[in-house]
Amino acid sequence: MNRGNTLRFLRDPAAAPAGLLGRLWHPAGLGVLLLLACGLAGGYWLRQRLGHVEENDARVASEVTTIASRLDGWLLTRPVMEGDRVRKGQVLGELDTRDARLRLAALEGNLAALAAQIRETTIQRDTTAQTSEAQVADARAQLGAAEAAAAVAAHQADLARADFARADPLVGRGDISRQSWEHARSTQLQQEAALRQAQAQQAAHQAALALATAQLGQVRVLEQRIEVLRGQHDALAAQADQVRQEIADRTLRAPFDGVVDRTFIHAGDYVQVGQWLMMMHDTDDLWVEADIKETEVGRVRVGQPAEVSVDAYPGLALHGRVLRVGNAATNQFALLPSPNPSGNFTKITQRVPVRIAIDKPAHPLQPGLMVEVSIDVAD
Numbered sequence: 001m002n003r004g005n006t007l008r009f010l011r012d013p014a015a016a017p018a019g020l021l022g023r024l025w026h027p028a029g030l031g032v033l034l035l036l037a038c039g040l041a042g043g044y045w046l047r048q049r050l051g052h053v054e055e056n057d058a059r060v061a062s063e064v065t066t067i068a069s070r071l072d073g074w075l076l077t078r079p080v081m082e083g084d085r086v087r088k089g090q091v092l093g094e095l096d097t098r099d100a101r102l103r104l105a106a107l108e109g110n111l112a113a114l115a116a117q118i119r120e121t122t123i124q125r126d127t128t129a130q131t132s133e134a135q136v137a138d139a140r141a142q143l144g145a146a147e148a149a150a151a152v153a154a155h156q157a158d159l160a161r162a163d164f165a166r167a168d169p170l171v172g173r174g175d176i177s178r179q180s181w182e183h184a185r186s187t188q189l190q191q192e193a194a195l196r197q198a199q200a201q202q203a204a205h206q207a208a209l210a211l212a213t214a215q216l217g218q219v220r221v222l223e224q225r226i227e228v229l230r231g232q233h234d235a236l237a238a239q240a241d242q243v244r245q246e247i248a249d250r251t252l253r254a255p256f257d258g259v260v261d262r263t264f265i266h267a268g269d270y271v272q273v274g275q276w277l278m279m280m281h282d283t284d285d286l287w288v289e290a291d292i293k294e295t296e297v298g299r300v301r302v303g304q305p306a307e308v309s310v311d312a313y314p315g316l317a318l319h320g321r322v323l324r325v326g327n328a329a330t331n332q333f334a335l336l337p338s339p340n341p342s343g344n345f346t347k348i349t350q351r352v353p354v355r356i357a358i359d360k361p362a363h364p365l366q367p368g369l370m371v372e373v374s375i376d377v378a379d
Contacts, residue, residue: 052374052375052378053292053300053374053375053377054372054373054374054375055290055291055293055372055373055375056370056372057290057351058291058308058372058373059288059368059369059370059371060286060287060288060289060310060365060366060367060368060369060371061287061288061289061367061368062281062283062285062286062287062367063281063282063285064261064279064280064281065255065258065279065280065281066276066278066279067092067093067252067255067276067277067278067279068274068275068276068277069095069249069250069271069272069274069275069277070249070273070274071249071250071271071273072272072273073095073250073270073271074096074268074270074271075093075266075267075268075269075270075271075277076094076095076096076267077091077093077094077267078092078093078263078267078277079091079092080092080093080260080263080278081260081263082260082263083260084259085257085259085283086254086257086258086259086260087257088253088256088257089253089254090253091252092253092260092278093252093265093277093278094250094251095250095271096250097247097250100243100247101247103243104240104243104247107243108240110236111233111236111240114229114233115233117229118226118229121222121225121226122226124222125219125222125223128215129216129219132212132215132216133216135211135212136212136216138212139205139208139212140209142205142208143202143206143208143209145205146198146202146204146205147202149198149202150195150198150199150201150202153191153195153197153198154195154198156194157188157191157192157194159191160184160187160188160190160191160192161188161191163184163187163188164184164185164187164188166184167180168181254280257283257284258281258282259280259281259283260278260280261279261281261367262279263277263278264276264277281367283364286358286365286367287323287355287356288306288320288355288356288358288373289353289354289355289356290353290354290355290373291330291352291353292351292352292353292375294329294349294350294351295349297325297352297354299377300322300325300377301322302324302325303321303322304321304322304376304377305320305321305375306319306320306321306356306373306374306375306376307320307373307374307376308320308358308371308373308374309371310363310365310369310370310371311369311370311371311372312365312370313363316361316362318358318361319358320357320358320359321356321357322354322355322356322375323356323357324354325352325354325355326352326353326354326355328352329350329351329352330350330352330353356373
């Protein structure tokens with residue numbers, strides 16, 4: 001019987017003659033079948049061995065965020081507990097804010113008083129400016145009139161002096177009467193007195209103009225006062241903003257959507273600055289961290305596909321891809337170094353961390369779960 005018939009009878013034993021089946025179940029035939037099965041299994045193993053990097057030193061990882069307080073105080077409420085799912089911005093805890101609110105009220109009162117002083121000084125500046133400008137204008141006008149009057153008086157005095165100068169030699173020769181001479185002399189004296197009075201009035205108006213001009217300098221003083229008050233107002237406003245930020249910081253909120261993993265403090269406890277209150281992680285930001293042997297990591301490249309099986313869910317197969325290949329072996333991050341002063345050296349295969357991004361699974365995964373990975377390195 002040829003080989004084709006034999007294979008046909010193997011697929012359909014009922015169509016084979018009784019003698020043929022007996023020969024197939026002969027020990028020699030069983031040995032051939034066993035060798036064939038071993039060859040197929042070995043070929044599959046070799047293909048997997050050459051085209052895949054498999055590792056069971058792997059686990060689910062995530063960015064676990066520690067929630068701490070920037071300030072100290074009594075914890076009034078902690079509305080969440082371990083295992084709760086929270087949304088971004090949700091309140092996780094509240095510290096006592098009474099002292100901060102009292103300080104804020106005092107600062108706001110001082111701010112209101114300074115604002116009133118600024119308004120009052122601004123009104124005073126504007127009033128002083130208007131009054132001073134009006135006084136300067138009036139002083140200039142009066143000074144102008146006084147200067148004109150002084151000029152007229154000076155002219156009249158010059159005329160009177162000229163008249164007396166003509167009359168004085170004439171009275172000695174008897175050309176004019178003594179009465180006319182006395183009249184000319186009296187007129188000269190009167191005009192000179194009027195000139196001195198006009199000059200005094202001019203000097204007084206010049207002083208009034210200088211005083212009015214000096215009042216304008218008071219406006220600049222008030223402007224500087226306003227600037228000082230505004231600086232004080234800004235400083236207090238900054239302090240008030242700082243206290244408001246302190247009040248806001250006393251309300252602890254979730255930085256992202258996630259789940260609370262662990263809590264370390266309860267309502268009524270006193271919180272120190274920087275003290276851990278709780279830990280949480282983002283359930284949508286998960287990956288697999290696999291420690292690949294240094295003898296095989298050279299075959300791993302970013303972007304290669306990978307299959308992940310989770311120990312917690314037998315039969316669950318996840319798909320992913322290589323996201324990052326570590327730049328240093330894991331022994332470089334050990335807290336306790338292992339020097340070798342004795343000279344006895346045992347070579348140990350080191351491992352390099354490889355991060356694998358996984359598709360969002362149907363089952364919830366927790367950071368730290370053990371998994372097994374198979375990276376396709378055939379390409």
